[in-house]
Amino acid sequence: MKYNITKYKDEISLIHIDNEKNLKATLVTFGAGVYELSFNGKPVILTLKNLDDYLYSSQYFGKTLGGVAGRLKKDGYIDGTEYHLTPEPGQNFALHGGMFKSISYKNWDYKIKETNKKLDVTFNITTRLNDCGYPGKLRIYVTYSFLKDKDEFKILFKATTPSEAAFINLSNHMYFNFNSSDISDHYLKMNTNKVAITEPNLLITGLKDITDELNFQKSNKLNKRLEYIEKHDFKGTIDDTFTFSELPGKITLSNKELKMDIITDCSSLNIYVDNSKSPVEFKNENIGPIRRGIALEPQRFLLNKDEIILHKGETYKNYITYKFKGRE
Numbered sequence: 001m002k003y004n005i006t007k008y009k010d011e012i013s014l015i016h017i018d019n020e021k022n023l024k025a026t027l028v029t030f031g032a033g034v035y036e037l038s039f040n041g042k043p044v045i046l047t048l049k050n051l052d053d054y055l056y057s058s059q060y061f062g063k064t065l066g067g068v069a070g071r072l073k074k075d076g077y078i079d080g081t082e083y084h085l086t087p088e089p090g091q092n093f094a095l096h097g098g099m100f101k102s103i104s105y106k107n108w109d110y111k112i113k114e115t116n117k118k119l120d121v122t123f124n125i126t127t128r129l130n131d132c133g134y135p136g137k138l139r140i141y142v143t144y145s146f147l148k149d150k151d152e153f154k155i156l157f158k159a160t161t162p163s164e165a166a167f168i169n170l171s172n173h174m175y176f177n178f179n180s181s182d183i184s185d186h187y188l189k190m191n192t193n194k195v196a197i198t199e200p201n202l203l204i205t206g207l208k209d210i211t212d213e214l215n216f217q218k219s220n221k222l223n224k225r226l227e228y229i230e231k232h233d234f235k236g237t238i239d240d241t242f243t244f245s246e247l248p249g250k251i252t253l254s255n256k257e258l259k260m261d262i263i264t265d266c267s268s269l270n271i272y273v274d275n276s277k278s279p280v281e282f283k284n285e286n287i288g289p290i291r292r293g294i295a296l297e298p299q300r301f302l303l304n305k306d307e308i309i310l311h312k313g314e315t316y317k318n319y320i321t322y323k324f325k326g327r328e
Contacts, residue, residue: 001119001148003112008051011107015121023151023324025144030055031063032108032123032142034174036283039151039258039324046175046274046293049281056105059278060096060173063104064142067097067127067134067159068308069171069299070241070270071202078135078309079165085133092201096173098132103140104173119146129163136166138310152323159316168316169300169308171266175274175293177284178258182291183273184226189219190251192242192269196303200234204241204302214240219252226273226291237275238294243268243301251296254327261323266298267307 002018014035015027026036035054037045046061048054054061071093074085085094086101096102108123122143129137143156157170177183195214197206210217213228229238244250249269251262272295282292298320300307310316 001114001146003119012055013110015110015112017119017121017146019146019148019151021149021151022326023146023153025146025153027121027144028054028062029110029123030107031104032125033061033063033104034144034172035062037062037174040326042179042257043284044176044178044258044260044324046177046287047283049283053280056100057278057280058099059274059276060104062172062174064123064170065096065173065297065299066103066140066168066170067131067138068094068167068169068302069096069297070169070302071095071204072167072302073203074133078167081135081165083133083135093203094132094134097134101132103127108142117148119148120144134167136161136163136310138166138168140170142170150323151325152321154319154321157316157318159310160314161310161312164312166310167308168310169302170316170318171270171297171299172320173295173297175295176253176260177287177293178253178255178260179284180255181286182288183294184223184291186222186253186255186294187219188216188222188251188253188294190216190242190269191245191249192216193245194243196241196243198235198240202235206303207243210242214238214242219254222273222291222294230275238271238273241268241270241301249298251298253294253296257327259325259327262296262298263321263323264298264319266300266318266320267304268299268301270297270299271295272297
């Protein structure tokens with residue numbers, strides 16, 4: 001295992017990791033995220049040419065999401081106490097902890113620990129009380145753990161609160177694309193049996209049985225499913241939350257070059273296919289205007305408030321493991 005650290009704008013650190021097999025990664029303290037990830041010399045996530053676009057894009061490329069991943073209604077109660085979140089412009093919800101003000105857009109502290117089996121990079125940050133209107137205060141730790149003898153890594157999320165109650169729901173927002181112009185030729189499989197009911201205001205209000213176009217219990221090519229969704233879904237793309245039929249949750253994304261297995265103890269998975277056509281440039285070759293990448297975001301299910309409320313004396317923990325294997 002090899003690693004080195006470079007600086008950007010003095011305060012931001014980039015940690016470059018090579019497991020000396022097939023996996024390489026660049027982690028960034030700003031947003032505690034993954035800027036680059038490659039297998040056998042080819043990118044497996046959308047990688048922006050301009051690091052500033054990674055830092056300040058509204059699309060959260062590769063960043064840690066939180067303190068609350070997903071869309072949380074701006075007004076409500078936590079343990080009987082009223083709260084008012086700072087909403088997105090013109091919306092009735094806050095997204096991913098607060099656009100441009102959340103932990104995704106802050107510089108984290110970090111520590112590196114190496115053993116004979118793995119390399120751990122642990123980022124940590126403490127949020128402010130009522131930051132962006134979110135009740136409570138959080139101490140958050142995100143550890144990227146790279147194994148030395150396998151092409152896999154794990155993200156471990158951990159948080160505590162010194163306050164009476166706080167919302168917490170962490171995830172990561174890498175956009176996967178296995179060396180294709182878009183993800184139409186990718187296959188997806190996952191052990192999910194329910195999908196969230198998403199209202200026109202984009203808030204989740206319940207669960208329903210998975211419809212045919214969103215059924216990936218068996219491996220299905222994305223192309224035809226995306227064609228149907230783009231024509232018939234008011235969101236114009238997959239932007240849906242699924243719950244796993246059992247834990248651990250298991251997701252497989254593959255194409256003719258690569259297979260990736262994701263394993264997680266999170267109760268749900270949000271999927272978003274990028275059809276935004278945002279004017280950014282990628283290091284990836286020949287990226288098309290739509291279906292550029294697929295974000296697979298394991299997280300806790302927002303409607304189950306008991307899952308996303310953290311009390312003093314409790315510890316929040318979740319993990320996501322990513323395993324890569326080349327196709328013969």
